Amino acid sequence: MSFPNLFELQLRGWFKGADTTTLTYFLEHRFAKILEDDPGQEHAIYTESILVCLRASSKFFKTLYRASLWLTNDERDVVIDSLRDLLANFKKAAGYSFKVLKLTRFKFQPKYHMLSEVRFELMRDRQLGVESLSPLAFSCQMDEDFVGRLAQMSRQVASKTVQVKTLQRYKIAVASVW
Amino acid sequence: MKGDWPALTKLGGLTRHHGREAHKTDSAGICHLCRAGQPGFNFHRFDFTSMQAARTEEMPWLRPSSLSRKVPQSPSKREQFYKIDTFHVGHKGVMGDLCANAIATRHVQAVANTKQVLLHVLKVVVLKTTNRKGQTSAIAFHVLKSSLSTKVALFDLQIDGMAISSGIDTVYDQLVAFAKENSLPLHMLQLSRTILGFANSWSFPAASLDVLSKITFSDAFFGNF
Numbered sequence: 001m002s003f004p005n006l007f008e009l010q011l012r013g014w015f016k017g018a019d020t021t022t023l024t025y026f027l028e029h030r031f032a033k034i035l036e037d038d039p040g041q042e043h044a045i046y047t048e049s050i051l052v053c054l055r056a057s058s059k060f061f062k063t064l065y066r067a068s069l070w071l072t073n074d075e076r077d078v079v080i081d082s083l084r085d086l087l088a089n090f091k092k093a094a095g096y097s098f099k100v101l102k103l104t105r106f107k108f109q110p111k112y113h114m115l116s117e118v119r120f121e122l123m124r125d126r127q128l129g130v131e132s133l134s135p136l137a138f139s140c141q142m143d144e145d146f147v148g149r150l151a152q153m154s155r156q157v158a159s160k161t162v163q164v165k166t167l168q169r170y171k172i173a174v175a176s177v178w
Numbered sequence: 179m180k181g182d183w184p185a186l187t188k189l190g191g192l193t194r195h196h197g198r199e200a201h202k203t204d205s206a207g208i209c210h211l212c213r214a215g216q217p218g219f220n221f222h223r224f225d226f227t228s229m230q231a232a233r234t235e236e237m238p239w240l241r242p243s244s245l246s247r248k249v250p251q252s253p254s255k256r257e258q259f260y261k262i263d264t265f266h267v268g269h270k271g272v273m274g275d276l277c278a279n280a281i282a283t284r285h286v287q288a289v290a291n292t293k294q295v296l297l298h299v300l301k302v303v304v305l306k307t308t309n310r311k312g313q314t315s316a317i318a319f320h321v322l323k324s325s326l327s328t329k330v331a332l333f334d335l336q337i338d339g340m341a342i343s344s345g346i347d348t349v350y351d352q353l354v355a356f357a358k359e360n361s362l363p364l365h366m367l368q369l370s371r372t373i374l375g376f377a378n379s380w381s382f383p384a385a386s387l388d389v390l391s392k393i394t395f396s397d398a399f400f401g402n403f
Contacts, residue, residue, distance in 0.1 A: 017269035107382035110196035110208040111271035116224030138261035
């Protein structure tokens, strides 16, 4: 069994979650400025709905990153509302680009539904009056953003014992922070 | 259990999953937690009532996988063992696509708004036409008019490939400068049409990831089990 040079493969593109966050901040900044510079511009509705989406997206992540494992009621409300803004304006932008601009943008994909599933879960907890776990609890971000490092760790053993050694090392790593 | 969707689908033996989206025939459902995607349950409806209405008792598998059978878990919420992961659904999913679409939508309008670009276009065309016919002013006016009116056409990168690529490079340079100025982390070394899932003007932009390396890794890792 051989691993290709994963590090090099991954170095090229958009593979870290943090990049999406940075990109969102950047675009938020740009779009706000574009609207500010020329408020009466053509397709301002479209641009505006994209801006609302971007703002909602960064609000969603900002709130979750600051929150602890169990969300407070306020945090949960913010997360629910920002997901609503995001999903609603994504839909609006999709409709506008298709109907007015005649362009294929903002495709609805199953992941769009999965995000609304996250929102539904939180709303149901709110309705039942119980506390909610942060959706980040089940995120793969840590695991995947370190995939290069993990690959390196697991590669430095005999090829026959890769699986066993990797799991052993994972256990040691977990134990060290428990 | 958390992971990306192809992994969860395989490990759970799911029958309702992201790959079951269908347009011409009836879909089996795209969500292992509910009936979304099935006839009468549009998956883009995200309000509480529609979501509630889509709940189902039916398990998303014909036969529970070994993970569902052997790992101790809540018997009443077996399908919920397969977790929604905000990283794949958010960062690499909807939020990533949002960024890709925003870039595909945006930058050319910004370029078209720049007076310099218009002047440059004007100069080049004037130069070319003057040599041929010498009717400079009339053509110049015509070009200026058409450049201004192409603003909408340019709005969404509906120009030739070369210009799109260099436009995306410009966006990347601005992104790098922005990240540096605000001390934000940035790992990507470039933005390209491939990364933005934007092969041509009629494609749907999306955050396209290094799929190749991921498949190679998981196949190499799980392949020996």
